[in-house]
Amino acid sequence: MAQGSSSVFNELRLKEELCDAVIRVQNEDFHVHRIILSGCSEYFRSLFTLSHPADQVYQINQMSPEIMQVIVEFAYMGSEEVNQQNVEELYIACDFFKVTGLMDACLRFMGEHLSKENCIDIWQLTETFICPTLNNDAFHFILQHFTEVCASSEFLKLSVQQLLKLIETDQLLVRDERTVFEAVLCWINHSPEERTTYISQILPKVRLALTTLDYIMTNVRNNKMVMCDTECQNTVLTAETLLNDAIFYSPGIYHPLARPRLPASILLAIGGQIKNDIPTNVIEAYDICADIWVNVTNTEEETRSHQGAVFLNGSVYCVGGHDGFNLLRGDSRFDLTTHTWHQVAPMTTRRCFVSITALNGLIYAIGGYDGQNRLNTAECYDPETDEWLSIAPMHERRSQASCTAFQGKVYICGGFSGYDFLSSAEYYSPESKRWTLIGPMSTGRCGLGVVALGEQIYAVGGNNDGVHLSLTEVYNPRTNSWHRVTPISSPRTNFGAEVVDGRLFVIGGYNGLNYISKVESYDPNTGEWSEVTSMGISRSDLSSCVVSGLNNMIDYAAPRDISLDHPRAFTDMPV
Structure with a gap:
């Protein structure tokens, strides 16, 4: 839509003139022109095409009024009012209503503003909504900033599958493998009734033979969860054997518990x-x-x-x-x-x-x-x-x-x-x-x-x-x-x-x-x-x-x- 005509239609919208539909979101009404919303959203195009011509008011429950306001302004003016506070909710709404142009703007914004505070949310969001490029970027951001990310409350929201995917990866950037073990304990202790049963799956992914015998004896072997699990005790014994015998392998051949992470x-x-x-x-x-x-x-x-x-x-x-x-x-x-x-x-x-x-x-x-x-x-x-x-x-x-x-x-x-x-x-x-x-x-x-x-x-x-x-x-x-x-x-x-x-x-x-x-x-x-x-x-x-x-x-x-x-x-x- 040309800039001049878009401003004219937006002025008509603001004056509620020649509008032929009302979008009602939580008792807040948005007077719109069907043709304008249809131009940016497949959802609204189908809604208006398939509804009865006499219908004028459409109740929408899948978003907040604030998000609907952003979508309407994008439809009329092409404005992309994306910010840290609204981007995730806006992206979900744009995905549902098929507002592809604004959805792309949300993806760009999230990619440019990845941080230690939001990377896990973005990783999980883009996994659910299948955005492979940003999902991969968020995943690698977490790997590269794991020490800071695992200290955040967001880390505790990971599923066990997501936690395993992170800690089994060579690209996980940690100066000390003890950081990984302690992050695992923190994650389990956040919800011990549900998560303690996962310890036998998780511990073999921690590269204990990259720590020290003293650390294993003091902090790992005597941990209550480890002591109560036979598989974990076997994992600890293997790590101790590797360290005690100072076993070395040819380049490229490593026991999983001694496999070096990739360097930063x-x-x-x-x-x-x-x-x-x-x-x-x-x-x-x-x-x-x-x-x-x-x-x-x-x-x-x-x-x-x-x-x-x-x-x-x-x-x-x-x-x-x-x-x-x-x-x-x-x-x-x-x-x-x-x-x-x-x-x-x-x-x-x-x-x-x-x-x-x-x-x-x-x-x-x-x-x-x-x-x-x-x-x-x-x-x-x-x-x-x-x-x-x-x-x-x-x-x-x-x-x-x-x-x-x-x-x-x-x-x-x-x-x-x-x-x-x-x-x-x-x-x-x-x-x-x-x-x-x-x-x-x-x-x-x-x-x-x-x-x-x-x-x-x-x-x-x-x-x-x-x-x-x-x-x-x-x-x-x-x-x-x-x-x-x-x-x-x-x-x-x-x-x-x-x-x-x-x-x-x-x-x-x-x-x-x-x-x-x-x-x-x-x-x-x-x-x-x-x-x-x-x-x-x-x-x-x-x-x-x-x-x-x-x-x-x-x-x-x-x-x-x-x-x-x-x-x-x-x-x-x-x-």
């Missing part, structure tokens, strides 16, 4: 140099939950070392570097959903040994080496415009430095100026568009790793005039000073450094004799480094980044889908 984030190690200084295009993905590296190389990508990498908006951007023959100016973007590489606009300057980070939706490429000079220049890439723009130069020329985004600024530390190994550090403020020097590190070094973790910045490893360092320093912005913490066990230069799940990881690099595959992680809570599984190949001058929020995270995680009938799986387990 995946660490990628990209390119670099391998034996004989040959650049590689190998990409490995580290699954922190399974402690396994997986080769996810895409052969479309060119070989590249000394480059930078950053994750932004579902893609990995590889910037600068060297292909073994030439310095690279062209940059590429790997779409993690489609597994395809795309060329993006090249930087204004060729840079290898470049420092890369992302801040506020932009990518910063800082310093590096252009084949002749170490650089103090920097530039910024906007993916929206596919354009690089120069920003203010640094105070120092820096190649083989390292940078990180921290508290709304870009910090860069160390590097090689062409003459000196730098201990200086500085930050760039996008607001002031200026670089500011901060307190220097205790030791000049290049090839180091710099990351933000918690409220501080960590600088790890590096090289000072041929000496490869294990030194780890921490910058406190409140005091503008550095202090040393526990050093890494393996000195290294030109490695990857990233934060995953609150821990600092250092990956690969060069130790003065060999390229290495060794990986270590630092826990700021204990102040200690520990080894994790090494990469599949030894390499230096690699880049790294952490990816998260992917619907296809399983594509980059360790395999978990080998058949449970595999001959090597679960031998000698109690039943």
Whole structure:
């Protein structure tokens, strides 16, 4: 309906002129024109067509007057008065009365406003009314925010089938499996007379062997519901056996009680140099939950070392570097959903040994080496415009430095100026568009790793005039000073450094004799480094980044889908 005619008909409605029907909802009358309501609703079209011509008043009991008002205004003016308070009731009414245009608006609104408070309601609603896309979105929202959602009163409204569907899913995001067990207890205790009988169905879906023996003995085995159920006692015994015997399986073969959940984030190690200084295009993905590296190389990508990498908006951007023959100016973007590489606009300057980070939706490429000079220049890439723009130069020329985004600024530390190994550090403020020097590190070094973790910045490893360092320093912005913490066990230069799940990881690099595959992680809570599984190949001058929020995270995680009938799986387990 044209805008002019719609306003005319609405004016007639408001004046109750030329109206030929009355919709009565809870004693409130809506004077309408049959032809207008028939144009937006199959229900009203059928109602008016099949009713006796003399009928003028139609009693409607399936909605409130407020919802009928929204539908009428949509029919006349095309207005979509959808909000958090009315969207679910409005959607149900639109589904019943076949007001498809407004029903679509409700679905869009719910999809755009999924929250920890409404995701379960939306999941249940779209399951009942068969809206597969939004139902899937709501389901994955619950999985990704399970810790917060299970603490809400809405969680207690789940059916047992819905609860089982959630907790048996690998994509359920929890840092600690104890969260799942305690959520189950809370759900049962909300209605114990009805729900206690489900404990034997639910407990095997909790991956108890991912907790600890002490937790099982103290909190699970002695639980009254568990003690009174023979099947639950067998489940607990199996979990204890798995933990006691420290049983490990080949990748992809897990007992159901020990099967790792999918991680919230995946660490990628990209390119670099391998034996004989040959650049590689190998990409490995580290699954922190399974402690396994997986080769996810895409052969479309060119070989590249000394480059930078950053994750932004579902893609990995590889910037600068060297292909073994030439310095690279062209940059590429790997779409993690489609597994395809795309060329993006090249930087204004060729840079290898470049420092890369992302801040506020932009990518910063800082310093590096252009084949002749170490650089103090920097530039910024906007993916929206596919354009690089120069920003203010640094105070120092820096190649083989390292940078990180921290508290709304870009910090860069160390590097090689062409003459000196730098201990200086500085930050760039996008607001002031200026670089500011901060307190220097205790030791000049290049090839180091710099990351933000918690409220501080960590600088790890590096090289000072041929000496490869294990030194780890921490910058406190409140005091503008550095202090040393526990050093890494393996000195290294030109490695990857990233934060995953609150821990600092250092990956690969060069130790003065060999390229290495060794990986270590630092826990700021204990102040200690520990080894994790090494990469599949030894390499230096690699880049790294952490990816998260992917619907296809399983594509980059360790395999978990080998058949449970595999001959090597679960031998000698109690039943």
